[in-house]
Amino acid sequence: MIKNLIFDFGDVFINLDKEGAMENALQLFKLKKFPDALFETNYRYECGLISTDEFLMFYQEKFPWLSRTDIIEAWNYILKDFPIHRLEFLQGLASNKAYKLILLSNTNVLHIDWIKNNVYFYNEFKNCFDFFYLSQEIQMRKPNTNIYEFVLNNSSSHPKETLFIDDTPENTLTASRLGIHVWNIDPINEDVTTLFTTKNQLF
Template sequence: MIKNIIFDFGDIFINLDKQATYKEMAKLGVTKISDEMIAVYHQYEKGLMTTDEFINFYHDKFGIKKEDLVFAWNAILLDFPKKRLDFLKDLAASNKYRLFLLSNTNDLHIKWVQSSVGEEFYNEFKNSFEQFYLSHEINFRKPDSEIYEFVLNENNLIADETLFVDDLKENTDSANKLGIHVWNLIPEKDDVTELFIKNKTN
């Protein structure tokens, strides 16, 4: 029986355009993603680098204006449909499951989200979860197994009683290896509001 549900954030609750940042960076003259850039991104996403250090890396390396970089970086983030918030609030109010958020989210992105949806909407979202885990605050990132072990251990969760919902197969595969039940939600085909239609939770 499922007693706990762990949700991802991007393309689960908030819609993403995963190519938008690449397109915006290309407009700024950055057309190739190097191993160094990926390493810096992972460091930033794990909170091992400050926002200023992250922005300065691109500014110094490519001569990009800092405000242009922030715009490009946040271009991936789209809208947050209210029906998904309503679904989550109803689920939380039912008290049937322990709810958790587990997201690879960096400081720039979460600040954009807070500003975009507004304080009341954001707080209603955050307060629907027992714990709200963002990668840059806990120094882990998916799909590393350590992040799932951290959530399980911190909250005394049993893997076989836990469902993890994420849009990336590499993330659900990693969690599933630990015995966690998973739903690899496919954006534009699935919607989180269909959770109980597409998954067995008992």
């Protein structure tokens, strides 16, 4: 029986444009593909291992023709709208108190700052959760096993009683190996608000 629901943030609640963001960045940076050094820096930033200033300085040194604003706008290009019906669904879950609600997101300070400034109900959203884990705050990142073990232990959740909803196959695969039930949601054709019909066999 499911007692705990772990939700990803991007492409579960807030819509993302991953392909568009990559195309925009490649054009802006005048690259054909992203070098490993950029992925490594992004990874370190999402794990809270470097500050926003260090992150932006790295990109300005690599691409000196770009301003700080250019880099921030390119970084936040991925973030789109947050449909209100998803908040309402979450608020219903929170008011019913039938499940422990947990957010687990790979994110960073710049993205959260953008969301705070552009999603007027961010605090209402955050307050729905019993536990709210952002990668840069806990210095761990999906799909590494340790982040799931941390969440389970810290929230006193048993894997067999837990369902994890995430749009990235690598993330749900690692969780499933720990015995957690998963829904690898398709953000194009599925919506988190159909949870109880899509995964009705678990409830």
